[in-house]
Amino acid sequence: MGQGAALITRRHFVGAATLPLLGCQAPRQIEGGFVGVNPQRGHLLREPQVATQPSTYHQTRVLIVGAGVAGLAAARALRLHGMQDFALLELEDSAGGNSRAGSVAGIACPLGAHYLPVPSDDAPEVQDLLEELGLRRRVSGRWRYDERHLCHSPQERLFFEGAWQEGLLPVHGVGAQTLAQYRKFALLVEQARASAKWTIPASKSPESPVHRALNAITFIAYLEQHGLSDSHLRWYLDYCCRDDYGAGLSLVSAWAGIHYFASRHGFTAPGAEAGDHDGVLTWPEGNGWLTQRLAAPLGERLRTQQVVVRIEVVKHGVEVDAINVHSGRLERWRASRCIVALPVFVAARVVRGAPEALRLRANNIRYAPWLVANLHLDTPLHDRPGAAPSWDNVIYGAAGLGYVDAQHQNLRPVPGATVLTCYRALGDHPDGRRYLQERTWAQWRDEILAELSTAHPDLPGKTTRIDITRYGHAMAIPTPGTEGPASRVPQQLGRLCFAHSDWAGYSVFEEAFTQGHQAASLHR
Ligand SMILES: Cc1cc2nc3c(=O)[nH]c(=O)nc-3n(C[C@H](O)[C@H](O)[C@H](O)COP(=O)(O)OP(=O)(O)OC[C@H]3O[C@@H](n4cnc5c(N)ncnc54)[C@H](O)[C@@H]3O)c2cc1C
Structure with missing residues (x-):
């Protein structure tokens, strides 16, 4: 948690955004801070590792490193192949990577990814997962998706x-x-x-x-x-x-x-007949709904708070060193194979004698930093004229990408408190990572509230808390020459196999999941 609470007055926002406020609430305290990603743990990778003796040794057949969607998909595939002798190491406190769930004032919300388009037959691995989770089933010979999880209208x-x-x-x-x-x-x-x-x-x-x-x-x-x-x-x-x-x-x-x-629904010009639009699956906690279910069966095989600092192919297997955040001690794993489900820039840093393909890929990727702000509102917003409140709400011309409403899927008859999840991509910023990290919580708070106030002048007066998650290397930007259908997946190099959305050159659930699944199929 970051910079603690700060007092926001309505006057401040009227001044900042020069907008009239609706209603007549008293000045209020907006609490919050930075949550979700622990930058100190990532920084451990930059520190030279002094040759310390490990405090503990572990042995497993397959070690998966990184419990994002790709790592979790690999673990699921091993399980389905009947392989039980594996472990999964993750740096953060929980699995899920960019697809984790959070909550603000008891209301579930996404910390990152928030939806999955209904997968086509090109993603049978994802379709299979959805079937296993009961989201998709055959009715009278046709596939049907569970209405409760398809994004409700208006979208x-x-x-x-x-x-x-x-x-x-x-x-x-x-x-x-x-x-x-x-x-x-x-x-x-x-x-x-x-x-x-x-x-x-x-x-x-x-x-x-x-x-x-x-x-x-x-x-x-x-x-x-x-x-x-x-x-x-x-x-x-x-x-x-x-x-x-x-x-x-x-x-x-x-x-x-x-x-x-x-690759999806085409582009429909106004007045033209829209093609088939299969819709999207979404949950109050975003794709955290999926990653929580992928992590649940793993039990003790999932080890969180483990910062992997070295992966090395040795004579009869792979050796992996991880710092246990809880004890501060180094732990050594020996495995016969390792699935490296890490972002490529991290993999290039921790794999000793990193193969040429890995170093080249790491040098070629430009990463987009992202910011996700979860705003808790204690009362529903007044609305401007026009279309009704939707799941995804965007402001034309704004720097941010708008917000999704965590309570959109809720069937309650009267609207109440909710959490709005606001997204901001910083890939176009010349020094986006520094900008993201150096700005204070209060600066982000002011900017986000001012931006949303153009559509919702009453929003600052109804916001009680803003939790902000910052991703320094959120996703690979598909720049010219770095991606395409020839994306090489998964990259197998001897006892190591690489699986992460970075290898596809752009980041969506289906890419990460398919890579993890395929990597495990090579390693069973
Ligand atoms: C803000 C945001 C919104 C998004 N929205 C969507 C969306 O709505 N739908 C969608 O399909 N996709 C979305 N995405 C894309 C999302 O990145 C992918 O869907 C997917 O989560 C990527 O999974 P991954 O396994 O490839 O990578 P990651 O999520 O990067 O997983 C890598 C894992 O490795 C761990 N790790 C890193 N270093 C170490 C280390 N040294 N030791 C141990 N563990 C380590 C990380 O903590 C992480 O858990 C979004 C991404 C962001 C950032």
Whole structure:
């Protein structure tokens, strides 16, 4: 927990945002701080490790290092293969990595990832997990998803020109030229879909000349080439890229920009008939709902608070050293194989004699830092005209990516207290990691409240607490040349196997999960 409580007055926010406040509440205290990720533990990796004798020795057949989605998927696959002799080491207090759950004032909320699109047949491993968890089952020969976990309607809205509109593509009052550009982009997406295969995970598509050409340029260069300069279209596409890839049009590749639409539901211009839209699965605690269930059967095989500082292939196996955060002691593991489910930059640091492929990949990845702020509100917000409160609520032109409402899936008849989870991607910032770490909790609080106040002037007066989670290396940005359907998964090098969304070049649940699953299948 970070910087403790601070007094926020309504006056302060009226001044900061020069916006009228609705209602008439008294000045209030907003508490909170930094939560979720412990930067000191990560920094242990930077310190030179003095040759200390381990205090404890452990032996296991397969050791998985890193309990994010990839590591948890690997553990599940081993279990399903009937392999019990394995262990999983994780640096944080709980498993889940970027897909962990939190809670504020007793209300569950995501600390990171918050949804999973209904997986297509290209992700059978993920479909299988959802079946195991009872989220998907066959009814009269057709697959059905549990309605309780499919995102309820209304799903998305945009605060645009002073009112809320349905959906995130700006439409109300936009001119004919904008609409023509929407149609042109929709056509380009359809052409891309017709000329190449687009899948999630990307590695399930054979690489084609179309992919290669798109992977060579930035998305903004692609838009220029096609004369797509409309500011509304550009804003929307930039938003989509920041939301999925942590950085905008100028950094991500045209492959990534097109993949976002072509691998899912396409791009529907206003007035056109929408294609099949399978919807998304979501939970109050976000994808933490999934990772908690993946971790639950592991029992003592999951060891949290273990900072892995060395992985080395030795004569008859693999040796792994980890600092036990609780005791401060070094513990040594011996295994016959190791699944390295760590971010690539960490893997490159801890794997002794790191293979060339690993070092090259680590040098090529540009990471997007992210900030996630969970705001507890004790009373429902007043709403502006237009579309009704939705699960995902975005403000046009804002630096942040809007918020999701943790209580959206709740079926209570009258709205009450809730937690809003706000996202901010900093991949476009020239020094985003430093910016993220150096700003105080109070500076972030003021900025977030001022931004949300444009749509919700009464929000500062109803917020009781803001918990902020900072991810310095949240996700790999799919820049030109670094990703694509040829993403090599999983990378097996002798007794080591690598599985992490970084290897796909962009970060979503399906990529991480499939890699972990496949790595375990190689190692059983
Ligand atoms: C803010 C945010 C929002 C997101 N939203 C979504 C979303 O809505 N839907 C979606 O599909 N994806 C989302 N993502 C992408 C998300 O990253 C992936 O879905 C997935 O969680 C990645 O899993 P992973 O296993 O590849 O990586 P990670 O989550 O990075 O897992 C790596 C694990 O290794 C551990 N570790 C690191 N170093 C060490 C060490 N030295 N010793 C031991 N353990 C170590 C870490 O603590 C972590 O648990 C989001 C990401 C962020 C940051």
